[in-house]
Amino acid sequence: MYLYDSYDQAMVDARVEEFRDQAQRRLEGRITEEQFRPLRLMNGLYLQLHAYMLRVAIPYGTLNSRQMHMLADIADKYDRGYGHFTTRQNIQYNWIKLEETADLLADLASVEMHAIQTSGNCIRNISSDHFAGAAADELIDPRPYAELLRQWSSFHPEFSFLPRKFKIAVIASDTDRAAMRLHDIGIQIVKNDDGELGAVFYVGGGMGRTPMIAPLIREFVPLDQLVTYSEACLRVYNRYGRRDNKYKARIKILVHELGKEEYTRQVEEEFQNLLDQGVEPPLAELERLRPYFADPEFTDGPKSVDRSDPEFALWAARNTHRHKHDSYVSAVISLKPVAGIPGDASSEQMHLMADLAKEYSFDEMRVMHTQNIVLPHVKIADLHALWTRLEAAGLGAPNLDTIEDIIACPGLDYCSLANARSIPLAQRLSQRFAEKGRTEELGELKLKISGCINACGHHHAGHIGILGVDKKGTENYQLLLGGSEAEDTSMGKITGRGFDEDGVIDAVEKVTDIYLDKREDGERFLDTYRRIGMDPFKEALYD
Amino acid sequence: MTDQSQNQSDMQDWGISPDQVQFRFRDDEIADVPAVTVDSCCDQTNATAVRIEPGDDARELLPFLDRLQLVEVNFPAYTDGRGYSAARVLREAGYTGELRAVGDVLVDQIGFMRRCGFDAFAPDKPINEDDARTAFARWPEVYQKTTDGRVPIWNLRHE
Amino acid sequence: MKILTGNDLKTGEVIWWDGTGWSRHVDDAVDVGERGDVILAREDAERRVNSGYSIEASKDDSGVRPAHIKDRVRALGPTSVLT
Numbered sequence: 204m205y206l207y208d209s210y211d212q213a214m215v216d217a218r219v220e221e222f223r224d225q226a227q228r229r230l231e232g233r234i235t236e237e238q239f240r241p242l243r244l245m246n247g248l249y250l251q252l253h254a255y256m257l258r259v260a261i262p263y264g265t266l267n268s269r270q271m272h273m274l275a276d277i278a279d280k281y282d283r284g285y286g287h288f289t290t291r292q293n294i295q296y297n298w299i300k301l302e303e304t305a306d307l308l309a310d311l312a313s314v315e316m317h318a319i320q321t322s323g324n325c326i327r328n329i330s331s332d333h334f335a336g337a338a339a340d341e342l343i344d345p346r347p348y349a350e351l352l353r354q355w356s357s358f359h360p361e362f363s364f365l366p367r368k369f370k371i372a373v374i375a376s377d378t379d380r381a382a383m384r385l386h387d388i389g390i391q392i393v394k395n396d397d398g399e400l401g402a403v404f405y406v407g408g409g410m411g412r413t414p415m416i417a418p419l420i421r422e423f424v425p426l427d428q429l430v431t432y433s434e435a436c437l438r439v440y441n442r443y444g445r446r447d448n449k450y451k452a453r454i455k456i457l458v459h460e461l462g463k464e465e466y467t468r469q470v471e472e473e474f475q476n477l478l479d480q481g482v483e484p485p486l487a488e489l490e491r492l493r494p495y496f497a498d499p500e501f502t503d504g505p506k507s508v509d510r511s512d513p514e515f516a517l518w519a520a521r522n523t524h525r526h527k528h529d530s531y532v533s534a535v536i537s538l539k540p541v542a543g544i545p546g547d548a549s550s551e552q553m554h555l556m557a558d559l560a561k562e563y564s565f566d567e568m569r570v571m572h573t574q575n576i577v578l579p580h581v582k583i584a585d586l587h588a589l590w591t592r593l594e595a596a597g598l599g600a601p602n603l604d605t606i607e608d609i610i611a612c613p614g615l616d617y618c619s620l621a622n623a624r625s626i627p628l629a630q631r632l633s634q635r636f637a638e639k640g641r642t643e644e645l646g647e648l649k650l651k652i653s654g655c656i657n658a659c660g661h662h663h664a665g666h667i668g669i670l671g672v673d674k675k676g677t678e679n680y681q682l683l684l685g686g687s688e689a690e691d692t693s694m695g696k697i698t699g700r701g702f703d704e705d706g707v708i709d710a711v712e713k714v715t716d717i718y719l720d721k722r723e724d725g726e727r728f729l730d731t732y733r734r735i736g737m738d739p740f741k742e743a744l745y746d
Numbered sequence: 747m748t749d750q751s752q753n754q755s756d757m758q759d760w761g762i763s764p765d766q767v768q769f770r771f772r773d774d775e776i777a778d779v780p781a782v783t784v785d786s787c788c789d790q791t792n793a794t795a796v797r798i799e800p801g802d803d804a805r806e807l808l809p810f811l812d813r814l815q816l817v818e819v820n821f822p823a824y825t826d827g828r829g830y831s832a833a834r835v836l837r838e839a840g841y842t843g844e845l846r847a848v849g850d851v852l853v854d855q856i857g858f859m860r861r862c863g864f865d866a867f868a869p870d871k872p873i874n875e876d877d878a879r880t881a882f883a884r885w886p887e888v889y890q891k892t893t894d895g896r897v898p899i900w901n902l903r904h905e
Numbered sequence: 906m907k908i909l910t911g912n913d914l915k916t917g918e919v920i921w922w923d924g925t926g927w928s929r930h931v932d933d934a935v936d937v938g939e940r941g942d943v944i945l946a947r948e949d950a951e952r953r954v955n956s957g958y959s960i961e962a963s964k965d966d967s968g969v970r971p972a973h974i975k976d977r978v979r980a981l982g983p984t985s986v987l988t
Contacts, residue, residue, distance in 0.1 A: 210899040213886045221884055225854065228877075230915060232952050234852075241825060242854050250956055252979050254917035302915040324825070354889045354900065360861035361834055361892070364827025442831045446800075480838055482891045484900040491903065544985060615975060616983035624978075626985045676973065 204265045204567055205350050205495045207315045214357065215312045218319055222246045223305035230302065245325055245363065247318030248304055252619050255299040258321040259311060263331035263349040263373070264292030264570040266316075268557035271568060273314040275553035281307050286553065288538060288546045290610060290661055291370070292330050292570040293321055297617055319357060324365045326356035326437070330372045332380045333569040336496055337579040339527045343400065345375035345392050347492040348429060351484060355430050362437050366444035367452035369437070370409075382572060382688035384408050384417045385664060387454045388436060393423070401425050406436055406466070407458030410658035414694045415455040418463040420470065428474075431483045435474035439466065499565040504530040504584040515590050517643075518601035523586070530583055534564075536576040536593060537600040537608065541637040542630045545611045546574030555596050563589050572661075573610050573649075575603065606641070606648040606715070607633045610661060614654030614671060615678070621654035623671025623678035628652055631708055636715075645715055647727045651686075664688035666729045667714060668695040669707060680707035684714065684740060685732045696737055699745050713743050768872055769856070769882075771865040772844055777816040788813070797848075804832035811841045819864070821849040830862045837863035837893040853877045857884050861892050906936035906964060909944060910976060911957030919979045920954060921969075927954055931980035932968035 207215070222242075229239040243249075247258040259274065266274075274294055278286050281303055282296040289295055299307065311317055320327055329349045336344040352371060356362070362369070372383040375392040383389035389405040401423040408417030424432045440454045443461075458466045506529045510516035523532040536556060539545050548556070556576055560568045563585050564578035571577055581589060593599035602608045609632060612618065614625030629652055636642050651665030655672075662668035668683035680702050683695030702710050715728070717740050722731045732740070764776040781795040784802040788810040795816035798804055807814065817836060819829040833845055844866050847859045851869035859867070860882060867873075891898045897905075909922035910931075920927035921934040922944060928934070937944060941959035948954040961972035971977050978984065 208903070210887050210902065214889070214899075217885055224880070230952070232950075233874075236949075236955055238852060238854075250912055250917065252975065253919060253982065254912070298917075300916040324827075357889055358858075358885065359890055360858035361830045362827070363858055364825055364830065364855075438831055438834075442803075442828055446826055446828075476835075476838065480891065480893075484898070485904050487904040488900040615978055616985060619975070621975075624984060626983075630985060678974065 204267060205262075205346075205492065211354075212312070212315070215315070215317050215319070218246070218317065218358070219305060219308045219312050222308055226301055226305055241323055241364075243301075244323035245320055246304075246308065247321035248299070248301070249322060250619070251297065252615075252617055254297060255301055255304070256617070257296045257299045257304065257307065257318055258289070259294045259296070259316060259318050260321050260328050261293050261316075261570050262353050263329055263335070263346050264333050264572070265335075265346065266568055266570070267566050268561040268568075270314045270316055271553050271557035271560065273310065273316065275550040275557070277307060277310060278550040278553065280310075285547055285549045287544075287613065288548065288570050288574050288576070290572050290574065290612070290659060291328055292333070292572055293328055294570070295613070297613075322368075323363075324367050324369075325363045326359065326365075326369045326371065328370075329353050329356065330370070330381055330386075330572060332374045332376065333571040333577045334380060334524055334533050334579065335375070335569075336498070337524075337526050337531070337533045338376060338378075338380075339525045340378055341374075341376040341527075342394060343375050343392060344496045345373045346496050347489060348390070348392060348402070348426075349373040350492050350495075351430065351489060352433060355433065355484075359437075362441055365437075365441055366446045367449070367454075369440070369454065371433075377690060379688070379690040379692070382661065382664060382692075384690075384692045385410055385414075385661075385688060386417065388433065389417050390429075392426075395423055399425065402429050402432070404432065404436070406470075407455040407463070409453050409455045410661060410663045411453070412450050412656050412658075413455065414658070414663040415459060416692045416694070417455070418458065420463065420467050426489065427483060427486055428478070429483075431477050432470075432474055434482055435470045435477050438473050438477075439469045443469070498528075499580055501528045501531060501580070502582070504582050506530055506583060508583055508586060512587070514594075514601075515587055518590050518599060519586055521601040521605070522603045523581075524577075526580065528580075531580050532583055532586065534578045534581045534586065534589060535571070535603045536578065536598050537602055538575050538598070539602060539608050539633065540597050540600050541607060542634040543597075544626050545609050545629050548576075552596060552598060555592070556598070559589060559592060573608065575608070602642060604647045604649060605643070606636050606645050606650050606667075609633055609650045609652060610665070611652040612654050612660035614652075614660075618654060618659075620657055621671065622656075622673035623654050623680065625652040625654040625660060625669075625671055628669065628671075628680070628704060628707065631704075632711060635708055635712060641715065644719065645728065647729075648715070649688075649729075650711070661688060662686070663694045664692070665695055666727070666732070667711060669711075672701060674701065677703070679703060682707060682710050682714070682744070684737060685729065687729060698737065698741055710744055714740050717743050766848075766868045767846065767866050768869060769867040769878060770844075771860075774844075776866075777844060779816065781816060781818050798829070798832050800826050800828040802832070804835045805839075807836065807841075808839050811836070811839060811843075814841070815843045816846060817841065817843060818846045818848050818868075821847060821851055821855075824850040824852050824855055830858065833859070833862040833864055834892060853881050857881045861888065861890075861894050861896070863893055906962055907938060907941055907959050908934040908962045908969065908971070909937055909941055909954075909957055909959050910934070910971075910979065911945075911948075911954040914952050914955040917955075921980075922948075922954075922957075931971065934962065934969045936964075
């Protein structure tokens, strides 16, 4: 993975000092909260329901054991002993004090981490495929390009006061494991007919109030123009994105209102202007980055798993992903224990995961946007030993991509934007299905819960989605069916009127009953829904 | 030919007087001329100073850059970042006159503004000079190329 | 009744106006009537509260109950905690 050179370190250190200075001025009253707010947001510090919340960046979801150990130490030193992994591959701490934040950032900087631009109207964490560098189906590791864009976007002088937040995802496979089409800019690295690598640009995707799938803007941007093209996309947005209405300020609205042809035309015009400006990094920089993402020293070993232990066999079947080297797999550590809080990990668990990464995965981990942790390169021969240790620590739930693998935002328990709680709902749902032994039977079923329309739980993209709303001061839940964040992107459709907490749990169960009743061979829930449509589900729910 | 009422509104656009410019990175004499709006510039007047509002298209000034000695860019609210693009667009097109940030200009933005090409700052509320000095010198290096002449880190690495 | 709440500037903790200062316990909250804005302006300027606002609440023998669930969560803490 990428390691800072002295330049990167100096920038992060300077940022810590800048924030220390800004926080001090706020504490002394030399700037108001209104003036301070965008500044602290650009360092990932929110004021939430209970305290300040800090969102630490984990660039394209990649981190090593040293960093994970520090995240655990930070949980203990500055927080209440746990952290929350997010739907953008970052980590959040919920109980941070402003007066300690600069010290916390300094601790992060000591392990090449930061909270830069994890909030605010600027370019956020560049996300990527959590199986990057390991997946059998990827063209190339997308992360050197993500790293290039990370540096380009950090402290960008022109794009730090955008109309709204800006999220970029980079992948390099046809299978979309990063919800790429649901980002402000989604990039897929491809090869053209001449065998040259380049980037496909999709611009204008997103969830929230008005979910949209990003349209194709440019079929092929040569790699030596990647940054210039990105700059052109951003500049058109910065100049013309709406600033009159917070709920219409994302680039998806601009692309939608201009139409993709006109937006593209403006980008191409700006792109021509910028080509003369030399904003592109030298090719040597990409060549410098590549070795950081080179394959580790794989060695040969058994190519199949010993399935004699049925519990292990279940976990191995569910929670591993095919690796490009046949003696390896990528293993998923579930942060979704039944009745647990999705995505949360205690400091003890973080320390363990760090140790396991060091021992079993060449010292590398990934954070999934579905709030689990990946050990990307695990030797099949080591899989049982790994699983044993995960099991002992409550991290061995064999439920990847099942109905127990719920994605949930923090919701009204933590977030000042929320209308309803999402965590207790997730807990009760996973418990309901686990207790009834239905999880395995239901197979792949992606359930996503958002506590408000901002959709941080990605509910629009859930096979089953739940949206918390405020119904005359009480919590109410809308049910959606048929969303998908993969390359077959689709937005979920609302079933009808909403439910209270008890009601929506029963509703989800009813919906799965219909699926089991109607499914044909090999169909996932999503497939059955797409085949039979909403009506059978609606009838079951509202009669 | 503009009528009287047009001239009236031009006259109100005095822009900022030289006294209100708090920081300036130029050696030439500071312009003390009224700045006109982009709309009323440039082929109909002899204006040498223009004020850009966030909704204006800075590229409308491109044919007249040689003539302009001062461009003010207004930041009515510092969260509206359109002025940063306006500045870069002008500098990229070869504008060498004074580029002045006016309005809700706070110490935490002037570093970025400088990088975008601003060489003069007239904040509504004066900025503490020590803080400003720190802000201008904050970044030991830079990641991106702009017209400010600083060499981006990724070029320094391969020199 | 109307009560005032906000966060402590330094620590971020949830605080409630108790008539003379800021308490971490919702049951200490007092009715400020129409004086909320005046109190908040002063307390904010003195940095004794951050992002303060006034809310509806009711009071009975068991204590003070904010009207909106969001503020009840703020008063009582998250309803689900990692153990």
